[in-house]
Amino acid sequence: MPDVPLSEPVVEVRGLRMAYGANEVLTGVDLRVDAGEVVCLLGPNGAGKTTTIEILEGFRVPSAGEVRVLGEDPARAGEAWRARVGVVLQSWRDHARWTPRRLLTQLGDYYAPYSTPERPRPYEVDWLLRTVGLTEHADRKIGALSGGQRRRLDVAVGIIGRPELLFLDEPTAGFDPQARRDFHDLVHRLSDLEGTTILLTTHDLAEAEKLADRILILTGGRIVADGSADELGRQVAGTAEVRWACGPERFVHPTTDVVAFVRRLFEEHGDELTDLEVRRASLEDTYLTMVQRSESGVPAGPVLEEATR
Ligand SMILES: Nc1ncnc2c1ncn2[C@@H]1O[C@H](COP(=O)(O)OP(=O)(O)OP(=O)(O)O)[C@@H](O)[C@H]1O
Numbered sequence: 001m002p003d004v005p006l007s008e009p010v011v012e013v014r015g016l017r018m019a020y021g022a023n024e025v026l027t028g029v030d031l032r033v034d035a036g037e038v039v040c041l042l043g044p045n046g047a048g049k050t051t052t053i054e055i056l057e058g059f060r061v062p063s064a065g066e067v068r069v070l071g072e073d074p075a076r077a078g079e080a081w082r083a084r085v086g087v088v089l090q091s092w093r094d095h096a097r098w099t100p101r102r103l104l105t106q107l108g109d110y111y112a113p114y115s116t117p118e119r120p121r122p123y124e125v126d127w128l129l130r131t132v133g134l135t136e137h138a139d140r141k142i143g144a145l146s147g148g149q150r151r152r153l154d155v156a157v158g159i160i161g162r163p164e165l166l167f168l169d170e171p172t173a174g175f176d177p178q179a180r181r182d183f184h185d186l187v188h189r190l191s192d193l194e195g196t197t198i199l200l201t202t203h204d205l206a207e208a209e210k211l212a213d214r215i216l217i218l219t220g221g222r223i224v225a226d227g228s229a230d231e232l233g234r235q236v237a238g239t240a241e242v243r244w245a246c247g248p249e250r251f252v253h254p255t256t257d258v259v260a261f262v263r264r265l266f267e268e269h270g271d272e273l274t275d276l277e278v279r280r281a282s283l284e285d286t287y288l289t290m291v292q293r294s295e296s297g298v299p300a301g302p303v304l305e306e307a308t309r
Pocket of ligand 1: 020023025043044045046047048049050051052
């Protein structure tokens with residue numbers, strides 16, 4: 001079970017701004033993550049996802065705004081707070097001469113004083129190595145691991161302390177399909193069985209759709225969309241597209257009422273229909289359209305015609 005009362009947000013951000021010199025990256029980000037949620041932060045390259053996550057982790061001090069994570073300001077929070085937070089950064093390149101077992105054991109020792117009866121810390125190292133698929137490589141030098149194996153170790157490092165809140169910045173970059181699936185299972189396990197709250201970034205929209213209870217889209221310095229994949233789809237996709245064939249001829253028609261349209265199609269053409277397909281806006285269509293609209297200042301509205309044009 002989560003250690004934060006369910007009514008209190010685990011992450012709450014209001015009016016967050018961040019500038020690197022003259023480059024204003026975040027211009028007023030508001031977001032909230034509740035206990036036990038898996039939230040996915042999407043956005044184009046350079047949108048400020050890593051910047052946002054690093055501010056929430058306490059690694060970066062924002063230019064302005066209010067940030068509360070597990071009830072504290074991350075920029076001022078102490079070691080006990082840090083022990084409750086797990087972090088998988090975009091890339092680690094250190095401890096090349098150590099072995100995964102040694103690194104995880106050492107890091108685990110750091111978390112042990114913060115163990116509680118509800119949340120015993122750290123995870124057992126052999127269990128964790130097995131869970132991330134590194135048992136065979138547990139005693140090899142970290143510098144000799146492949147990119148994907150190193151990334152699995154990054155994930156293990158992020159969760160060794162049994163965090164209540166886990167930040168994952170592009171966690172599956174470089175994973176092969178099996179490692180990706182194993183990782184998705186791990187996220188479900190952490191979320192469902194451990195009540196871990198998870199905020200992740202990814203460019204893999206199928207991954208976002210699979211993992212996220214809620215998706216946030218960051219572009220132009222702000223969050224422009226917030227909802228489940230289905231909700232976002234419905235917000236922008238008023239129409240579906242019906243494609244069919246009658247003999248050699250093929251047709252495409254956008255409609256807001258698929259069932260009524262298809263029923264009429266069968267009534268009128270019945271036996272002559274040789275193919276039929278209904279296409280709704282995918283998360284990719286929705287995402288691309290929302291980002292394009294935000295960049296060009298166009299308000300929300302149906303997306304499918306634009307996305308499939
Ligand atoms: N330390 C820094 N100093 C100056 N500018 C920075 C720094 N870190 C990031 N930036 C700039 O801030 C902007 C946002 O970068 P950030 O890494 O947060 O984006 P992102 O959404 O995570 O991108 P990506 O999807 O490519 O990982 C970019 O224009 C980047 O060049």
